[in-house]
Amino acid sequence: MSLNIDSSFNKDEKKWVFKPEGDLDIYTSSQFKEEVIQRLDEKETDIIVDGEKLEYVDSTGLGALISILRTMKESEKKIYIDNVKPNIRKIFDITNLDKMFIFRGEE
Template sequence: MSLNTLINVDKKDNLLVIIPEGDMDIYSSTRFKELVLDSYNKEKKDLLIDGKKLEYIDSTGLGALIGILKQVKEDNKKIYLSNIKPNIRKLFDITELDKLFIIRSENDE
């Protein structure tokens, strides 16, 4: 499955909202990173990556997220992850990336 990416600006919370849909893998992660960084460089806002439609992520997808995180941290901005499915959350826990990214639970606003 391919990856579609929707990017919106949430003016209320001053966030750049990223909604990846499908699989973030070797075939799609480079394009995902380019899209996100292009949008980020225009807006320079904290990022919220909403994983409600993200089905799968592999090591190249994790690498893309880390690359985005490095760029965002240089500007003292943050990346929030929300609605992460259990199978994807497990990858963040195993690789200890849950310590680098701010993962919001469903109860967080």
């Protein structure tokens, strides 16, 4: 029920990097979405969501990611997802959302 978000701009990749820590769920998804949109208003780029410290994602969290992706598609920007735990990756696979996002570090 809590989420900390570390956001930074990666100058080498020219992308925003978001490192959510905790749960991306009904209680925290709007906070995450607001943080991402605020950063994109500063500088419109592709983004990386580093899920190394992400413990749980529910349907509301997925909805927030989809909403962010729709906003970004207007400017042809992409969301890259990195370092997610197998249980979170499985949610993307089951819902076929694995085709909407780019998973880094996978073949």
